[in-house]
Amino acid sequence: MLDLIIRNAKLSEFGDLRDIAIEDGKIRAIESQVLAEGVEVIDAEGCLVTPPFIDSHFHMDATLSYGQPRINQSGTLLEGITLWGELNPTQKVDDFRVRALEFCHWSIAQGVLGLRSHVDVTDKNLIAVEALLDVREKMKSYIDIQLVAFPQNGFLRSPGAKQNLLQALEMGVDVVGGIPHFERSMSDGAQSVRQLCEIAADKGLLVDMHCDESDDPWSRHIETLCAETTRLGLEGRVAGSHLTSMHSMDNYYVSKLMALMAEADMQVIANPLINITLQGRHDTYPKRRGMTRVKELIENDINVAFGHDCVMDPWYSFGSHDMLDVAHMGLHVAQMTSVEQTQSCFEAVTDNAAKVMQLENYGIAPGKNADLVILDCGSIFDAIRLRPARLHVVRRGQIISTTKRSKPSVTIEGNIREVDFRL
Ligand code: FE2
Numbered sequence: 260m261l262d263l264i265i266r267n268a269k270l271s272e273f274g275d276l277r278d279i280a281i282e283d284g285k286i287r288a289i290e291s292q293v294l295a296e297g298v299e300v301i302d303a304e305g306c307l308v309t310p311p312f313i314d315s316h317f318h319m320d321a322t323l324s325y326g327q328p329r330i331n332q333s334g335t336l337l338e339g340i341t342l343w344g345e346l347n348p349t350q351k352v353d354d355f356r357v358r359a360l361e362f363c364h365w366s367i368a369q370g371v372l373g374l375r376s377h378v379d380v381t382d383k384n385l386i387a388v389e390a391l392l393d394v395r396e397k398m399k400s401y402i403d404i405q406l407v408a409f410p411q412n413g414f415l416r417s418p419g420a421k422q423n424l425l426q427a428l429e430m431g432v433d434v435v436g437g438i439p440h441f442e443r444s445m446s447d448g449a450q451s452v453r454q455l456c457e458i459a460a461d462k463g464l465l466v467d468m469h470c471d472e473s474d475d476p477w478s479r480h481i482e483t484l485c486a487e488t489t490r491l492g493l494e495g496r497v498a499g500s501h502l503t504s505m506h507s508m509d510n511y512y513v514s515k516l517m518a519l520m521a522e523a524d525m526q527v528i529a530n531p532l533i534n535i536t537l538q539g540r541h542d543t544y545p546k547r548r549g550m551t552r553v554k555e556l557i558e559n560d561i562n563v564a565f566g567h568d569c570v571m572d573p574w575y576s577f578g579s580h581d582m583l584d585v586a587h588m589g590l591h592v593a594q595m596t597s598v599e600q601t602q603s604c605f606e607a608v609t610d611n612a613a614k615v616m617q618l619e620n621y622g623i624a625p626g627k628n629a630d631l632v633i634l635d636c637g638s639i640f641d642a643i644r645l646r647p648a649r650l651h652v653v654r655r656g657q658i659i660s661t662t663k664r665s666k667p668s669v670t671i672e673g674n675i676r677e678v679d680f681r682l
Contacts, residue, residue, distance in 0.1 A: 261287065261298045262656045263629070268308040269637050270623060276305055281629040284655035288625055301651055301658070307634045307642060309605075310622050311372035311652070312582035313612035316467075316500050316528045316566025318409075319376035319394070320387040323358040325571035336537050339574035346573065347382070355390035362570070363398045365580045368660050370632035370649040372402050375467065375566075375616055377409035377436055380427045381417040388427045401654055405616055407467050409436035414451040416442050421454075428462060435459040437468035439480035440504075449483045456487040456497070465617065466497040467528070471504035474538055474547060478504040481525075482516060488523035498526035498615055500566070502551040503538050513552065517559045526615045527561055529553055529607075530568035531589035533575060553593040557603055564612035565589045565604070582608040583646040590643060598640075605639045629656040635664050641682050 265279040270289070278293040279286060327346050331338050366374060378391050388406070395404040408427040410420040414437055428435070437455045439448035452468070459466045466488075471478040481499050488497040499520075505513060520527070529551050538549020556563050565585045569575035578584065590596065590604040613621040620628040635647035652660035666677045 261293075261295050263299050263301070263653070263658075264293050264295060265301045265303055265308060265631075265633070265653075266293075267305055268303040268633070269305050270308055271639055276303075279308065279623070279631075281653075281656040284629055285620075286623065286625055286627050286629050289623070301633065303633050305637055306650060307636055307638060308623065309632050309634060309639075309642070310609050310613070311630050311632050311654075312370050312608050313373035313564075313616060313618070313621075314366070314371050314567050314580070314582055314585075314608070315373075315375045315498070315564045315612040315615040316530055316568055317374055317376045318378075318569055318572065319359045319362060319374070319391055320355055320378050321572035321574075322362045322570050324573065325576055331573055331576060334576065335540070336574060339572075342573035347379075350386070352386045352390045355387045356393055359391055359394040360397065362580065363394065363402055365570070367401055367652060368649065368662070369579065369581050370634075370652045370660070371580055371582055372630050372652070372654055373613060373616055373618055373621075374402055375405040375407060375434070377407040377411075377467075377469075378427070378432065379411040380408045380423045380432075380436075381410050381412040381420050383419055383423060385423060385427055385430070388430055388432060392431055401659060403616070403618055405434055406432045407434040407436040408432045409469070410438060413438060413441050413443075414455060415447050425458070428458075428464070434465045434467050435462075437466075437470070439468065439483070440471050440473050440475075440478045441469075445477075448480050452480055452483045452487055456484070456491055456493060459496075460491040460493055466493065467500055468498070469501055470499040472501035473504045474507050474541065474549060475504055476507040476509065479508075479512075479516075481505070482519060485516075485519040485523040485525055488525065493523075495524040495526070496617075497523065498528055500528045501530060501534065502527060503534055503549045505551045506538070506547060506549050513555075517555070517561070520556070520561050521559055525561060527551065527556055527563045528566050528612075528615060529563060529589065530566045531585055531592050532578065533568040535588060535592050536575065548592050550589070550592045553589065553607075554595055554600065562611050562614050563603075563607055564615045565607040566612075581646055583642060586643050587646060601640055601643060605643060630654050636681050638682060645680055647681075
């Protein structure tokens with residue numbers, strides 16, 4: 260017995276409209292017409308149906324703290340760090356929990372059903388870890404949440420960070436994080452990469468490091484991350500987040516680095532909204548964009564995802580967790596305007612991000628999880644151009660969010676006309 264049929268769905272790989280039949284939380288069939296009676300039906304009316312959005316790089320411990328204890332007036336990283344230093348010690352477990360749960364509602368409304376969040380483990384009480392583990396459990400039927408043990412103030416630089424990180428992993432945090440460019444020296448950075456990769460190899464965990472989030476072309480910890488990945492047999496299980504120094508590196512060196520990254524099956528996560536606002540701040544003009552070499556990485560068959568990184572926190576005051584905002588910014592910053600590149604930017608917030616998180620049964624095909632989003636548009640091109648309403652968000656065959664379609668009415672010389680921005 261079917262649970263749900265989505266009729267007249269536009270799927271990017273088919274020219275005509277299809278019906279999607281859902282049973283027991285899985286997609287059972289995708290056909291020109293599914294015949295069934297007494298089953299709940301959504302008529303997609305030709306709208307695009309996609310797998311859910313996946314955000315592979317986020318910080319849920321800081322999100323939605325905008326204005327606490329005050330607004331970041333200058334909008335700079337330095338004031339953001341000061342602000343977090345004031346706010347963080349005052350936070351209780353429940354403060355983290357309440358903000359993160361609210362954020363999950365935002366994510367679901369935007370069709371984001373997979374989320375990898377870093378959580379700071381340099382606080383000795385690990386209360387953010389406790390809160391986010393609780394949120395992961397509470398929300399597991401709705402969003403796949405992965406947590407990364409992130410030694411935000413440095414794995415070697417911050418006293419007790421190693422013990423805290425190991426304890427966070429014992430408590431159930433999923434992924435080993437790091438921040439080698441923030442250690443005191445290049446050699447400490449390399450040492451932190453080695454030790455953290457060994458912890459992951461020992462425990463059979465994935466790795467995701469904030470790596471080379473810098474405009475310094477000599478910040479080359481990605482090289483060590485690749486070498487350690489290969490040495491420890493972690494290929495495909497390690498992600499380099501940000502990698503902004505690659506933007507400023509010498510082209511000859513990058514040609515060597517790309518081969519190392521491909522060999523390690525390095526997963527790359529760029530964060531276009533944050534990279535374009537934080538990088539290049541010491542430049543006058545010309546001002547660097549600071550995002551890693553997305554186009555070239557994709558051309559070298561390296562998996563690239565885009566993350567949102569922050570929403571309304573001390574470092575970034577903007578955002579509503581719309582991954583189409585991220586794809587839109589990524590496309591512009593990387594100048595990826597061809598038809599194929601536009602598709603790649605969409606994949607960076609869907610399929611590629613799901614690959615980073617190693618999500619199983621992801622995608623729109625028979626046998627996959629019935630997790631999908633109906634967008635108020637007819638194509639991937641329009642999805643990025645318009646960032647339209649998520650009309651329905653479906654998780655394991657259940658509708659968990661709906662948004663009404665809205666069109667503006669324009670009055671010219673007494674004539675009222677609805678405007679439709681869709682192609
Ligand atoms: Fe981050």
